[in-house]
Amino acid sequence: MKTFNNKITLNVDGNAEINVKGFIAPIEHTINNFHVEWDALANLRVAEPEKDHSTSVFQSFLPTQSVSVGECWQIQEDGVTELLQQLHPDPNLDMHINVSDSCGLWACLRAYNNKFADIMFRIHAEFKLENGWFTPSQFTGHLVIDRIGEKIAFFQMYVPEGPVNFDVNWEKNKAYFICDSGLCPQLELRVGAEHPVRDANFPEGSITDEEAKRILIQHFYRSEQINWVPPEQALEIAQTQQKPIHIISIDGPFTDEAC
Numbered sequence: 542m543k544t545f546n547n548k549i550t551l552n553v554d555g556n557a558e559i560n561v562k563g564f565i566a567p568i569e570h571t572i573n574n575f576h577v578e579w580d581a582l583a584n585l586r587v588a589e590p591e592k593d594h595s596t597s598v599f600q601s602f603l604p605t606q607s608v609s610v611g612e613c614w615q616i617q618e619d620g621v622t623e624l625l626q627q628l629h630p631d632p633n634l635d636m637h638i639n640v641s642d643s644c645g646l647w648a649c650l651r652a653y654n655n656k657f658a659d660i661m662f663r664i665h666a667e668f669k670l671e672n673g674w675f676t677p678s679q680f681t682g683h684l685v686i687d688r689i690g691e692k693i694a695f696f697q698m699y700v701p702e703g704p705v706n707f708d709v710n711w712e713k714n715k716a717y718f719i720c721d722s723g724l725c726p727q728l729e730l731r732v733g734a735e736h737p738v739r740d741a742n743f744p745e746g747s748i749t750d751e752e753a754k755r756i757l758i759q760h761f762y763r764s765e766q767i768n769w770v771p772p773e774q775a776l777e778i779a780q781t782q783q784k785p786i787h788i789i790s791i792d793g794p795f796t797d798e799a800c
Contacts, residue, residue, distance in 0.1 A: 571723030652747030
């Protein structure tokens, strides 16, 4: 991984207002047809398709100290909660079943030049529905700061597409929860039509989206700190080192909450 020594400070004008658009598309499918049988899931729609937020909300995404490219920091919950309430009135950042190390809100400086700074982030959150929970795989996206005007040039927070990108827990019989998972094709908050720095030059420094994703995911899952290798390579290593292979079968993804 490349290392960068130059640090910058990021700010936005907290007195301005900015219009945020919200989208929740109808759920395309669930494995056990919950999106048809469970009214709360069948009728899941964005709470406010359009809302003016104070720019100070986005200050929660910014570091409190100077940072360099590739450096991470924790996002403050208050601004994220306010934004998520535009999608649904009852978000939860603590995760109702926290049996892993998956909670958190993290951001990373992906790139900057004399005009823009591109912040990539990952957030784990869920929504309390009537008689249950809706848990997206993750929220990811970009916040682009106009460094000269201290304005929001672009913002997108969304759930990546599937084939499975959420799970649900439904208290169908008032006695216990039953689970399902499926695909919601769009769950998103957005400011601006296009990412303004996709083709920009960054003489001051940058990393790719994939490199930033890799940095961020390691703050959520300790399993991602393991040096994973393909099965064929693991077999070669085992034969060379004369060590046994222990095989574990896992029904679901290792790297998000859609399981």
